[in-house]
Amino acid sequence: MLHMDLLLLDLVIVLAAARLFGALARRLGQPPVIGEIVAGILLGPTLLGPLIGDQLFGPEMRPPLQALANVGLVLFMFVVGLELDQKLVRGKGRIAVTVALGSTVVPFVLGCVLALAIAGEHVGGGRTLPFVLFMGAAMAATAFPVLARILTDRGMQRITLGGLALASAAVIDVLAWTVLAVVVGIAGAGEAEGQWKVLLALPYALVMFLVVKPLLARLVPAYEKAGRLTPGLLSLVLIGLIGSAWATEWMHVHFIFGAFVFGAVMPREGAERLNHEILERLEQLAVLLLLPMFFVVAGLNVNLRELDLSSLGTLAAILAVAIGGKLLGSYAAARTQRLPGRQSWTLAALLNTRGLTEIVILTVGLQKGVLDDELYSLMVVMALVTTAMTGPLVRRLYPDRRVARDIADAERAALGVTAAHRVLVIVPEPPAEQAPLVGLATTLALSAHPASQSSSAHPASSSEVVLGHLLPYPAGRLEVGSGLSSELAELAETLHELETLAATVRERGSESRVVSRFSADVAGELPGLASGARPDLLVLPAGVPGYADVRDGATCRVVTVAMPVPPPVPGSASVPETPSVSSSVFGQAGPGSEPGPVAVHHGSGGDAAAHVALTLATLWNRPLVVTGGSRASALARRLAGLGVEATSGPVPGGALVVAADTANAPEGAHLLVRAEQDPDPVDWTEAVSALRAPLPHS
Structure with a gap:
């Protein structure tokens, strides 16, 4: 008999714990899903044990909690399908598909090998094939939503590397759900009543894309006529969503695929406002109430008390295959597309994120009987570890200042400004004697190519040499009305000398401009001048005031001129033939x-x-x-x-x-x-x- 008071108390505890631990995870720089799963583990038998845990979340309470969690999962998978943007892959198709294949195939194969090694301990008779394929699919997964959140928090979705990561993850998502659908179909086919139903999966997919998709396109003119998302329109979407989820569950393919496919066939052209309002309505319900319920319930099924030393050995093997397979597969694939090493490792670290997607896959495996309780617990721990390590590892591989520089380059490109390979040379006093220094900077600017840069390659014809110079003057000397003729004459002479140097740069085929002004604190202002120029290379004489601060604050390669260079x-x-050299x-x-x-x-x-x-x-x-x-x-x-x-x-x-x-x-x-x-x-x-x-x- 269902005790309604206990169910309501469980809901209060679950939601409070999810919000508390989710907020704590966010404070620690982790995705909230980490805290929500940990909350479930702590509320379950791992910490509370059989006394309190069984009283609060006993066997009679699990079904209603699981039912609410499944409704949240239906809404979430619909949102994932709706937000699957095909534009992500445009222009990045070849490299995204290559990286996605490397990031999927290598961990999938290693996961299958590991599954064969441990099948005797965790699988009953006749279930080996779905178990092996399921372990491969679980190892190959990448959490697209968590990845998007990590990139957004750091602003990396605005740079090429972030876009490539999202494009690759979108392809991996499609591959992972396809493989999982096959695995679930095989597992369901083992049941007598499910053998013929699984065969309906292909006709179902054809109907969804060829019949339902054109019908859903009619929602757009109805929405535009009403001017808002009416209850009637939202009801139609929910009826179609739940009906699609029911159909795949009836076919023994699992309801998550019906929800995902229905989101994928929603109209895209001219439907931005419609989809935005649908997401706004459903995400509030799913993200704030039902989805945290799903992750906490997933954690309730984890019992770390029952693990022994042999389980720790299995966990180590799972982590080695999951992390090693993802990192090496993604890195190798990225390098075959000539992506630089640092970007390749960063991309591999990003695609190692599993989070939400992995928990969904593991829950399906547990419900279908493909995973036992022990292996489910170990795989959840793997999902937590791989998700938690992503943020710190990416920050280590791709620091904030590199991201800031790439964002600046993207903004310049968006504004139509040529992303020239920019060399900043700090010109010391007196400028008239610095022709060798400027000549060195010009040579380095003209030689720009991919080996000398960490972000993007620029052709030599788009190089630019910026001559940075601060003319020292004591504070208080430059006051209006004090007679500035001599000071202005000195500044004019300095500018003339700098422009003469800039002219020699232009003669050699590079663009050049001068940045010069008075300064009462040259050492204090030079770092700001250097960072404001956003150079790709900094040529810096060792004797300039504030040298150490300028060098240490640079976000690019720095060439220090320690001794005079002719x-x-x-x-x-x-160098052109000219008697002036x-x-x-x-x-x-x-x-x-x-x-x-x-x-x-x-x-x-x-x-x-x-x-x-x-x-x-x-x-x-x-x-x-x-x-x-x-x-x-x-x-x-x-x-x-x-x-x-x-x-x-x-x-x-x-x-x-x-x-x-x-x-x-x-x-x-x-x-x-x-x-x-x-x-x-x-x-x-x-x-x-x-x-x-x-x-x-x-």
């Missing part, structure tokens, strides 16, 4: 001397430094010497095999020395390259090929 020799690949080498050789080599110390973190050295050696027609042990010898041989004049050995006299910005940089290095934001290995074949491409000249 201009390149006229006639080299990147000195032919001195490194300040150590006179006019007419043979050009000295470029040397690079290829130690720890030295890939970025080696790339800068390769750039200068190639474009300035100088030999390259790589120092630093066995890694240096291997790199020299690799570059020599690509046709570069490269050798390994000690630093020769008169060489321009490039090193990583680390403690082991050799004494007397001219350039120090800091690349904490650019750690991906350089593709040397691609780097050499790009440097040999023709550079623009005026």
Whole structure:
């Protein structure tokens, strides 16, 4: 007999616990679903035990609670189908499908192998095939809604990587639900009355897409005529939704597929306002009341008290397959599409999110008898771990400042501004003597290609060199009426010198602009000037005021000029013949001397430094010497095999020395390259090929 007072008390406890633990999870930077599932686990036999737990949530209370949870699941799956946006895949189709296949196939296969290994302990006779396929599907799942929430919280849905993650997850969702439908159909076919009903799944899908979808399109003109979502229109949607869910449940395919398919066939063209109002009405009921009920009830079915040491071994194997399969499959697939290493790992970490989708799949497995209670509990723990690790791991792989930079690039592109490869060079006093420094920055700007960037590649013709300069002046000197003729004359002279430098940049084929102003605190204002320019590369003399703050605050590769660097020799690949350029080498050789080599110390973190050295050696027609042990010898041989004049050995006299910005940089290095934001290995074949491409000249 149903005790109504106890049911109402259970509802109060469940909803309060869901809200409390969901809010706590959000405070900890986790999705609320984590807290809601944990709340269910704590309310169940794991913590409360048989005394209090059985009194509050005993066997007679589980069916009504499960019924309410299932209604919430119907609404949720409809929302998932309705929000499945085909636009996500447009323009990203090939890479999204490739990544989705890698992220699905590898964990699916590994999950099937693991299932075969543990089937003897968890499966009854005749259930091995659905169990094996189900474990594969559960390992391959990605929680699209939780992933979308993680991306939205960090603003990553506005950048290319976030869009690609959503597109891949959308494809994975379709694959996962398709595989799960097959598994449930196989499991249902084992029942005598279900054998012939499962065969109706394909005709059902055809009817939904060929008949029901055109009929639902008539909702749009009815909505526009009424001007709002009337109770009649909403009732039609709910009747169709529940009817579709009933049909798939009757066919032994499970009601979640009927709800999902009905959401997928809802009209899209011209139905944005209609769908928005439907979501607004249903999400309030589903998200605030019924869906938390579902996750808490899912947690109530978890009993960690019954786990023993052998269960811990199974849990370790499940975590290894789930995490390893997702990360390696997604990463390998992304790399085959030439996505940089850091972005590939970040994408793999994002697709490792399981959350809501995994719990839904596991609940289906438990209801269909494919999973036993022990394995269900272990798989729920896996879902919690993989979901909880996503946020911190993504922050580690893709810090907030990288996201901010990518958002800025996206905003510039949206405004129609050319996303030029921007090099900011901080010009010290006096500007008239900084032609070599600006020449170095121009060479690096003109050589821009994918190996030198961590986000997007820009053609050399869209490069830009920004000359940043602050003219020091004591506070209080520049007051109206105090006579500014001499100060303005000095500023005008400085601007003239900077514009002269900018003109030399433009002659070499790059855009250039000047950012210059008076400053009473050069050291304090330079970091703001550097961050405001949003450069892809920063060329920074070591002696400028506030050097450490500018360098540490940069979100891009930083090339520190530790010692004076002379201009390149006229006639080299990147320098036009002009009598205004000195032919001195490194300040150590006179006019007419043979050009000295470029040397690079290829130690720890030295890939970025080696790339800068390769750039200068190639474009300035100088030999390259790589120092630093066995890694240096291997790199020299690799570059020599690509046709570069490269050798390994000690630093020769008169060489321009490039090193990583680390403690082991050799004494007397001219350039120090800091690349904490650019750690991906350089593709040397691609780097050499790009440097040999023709550079623009005026």
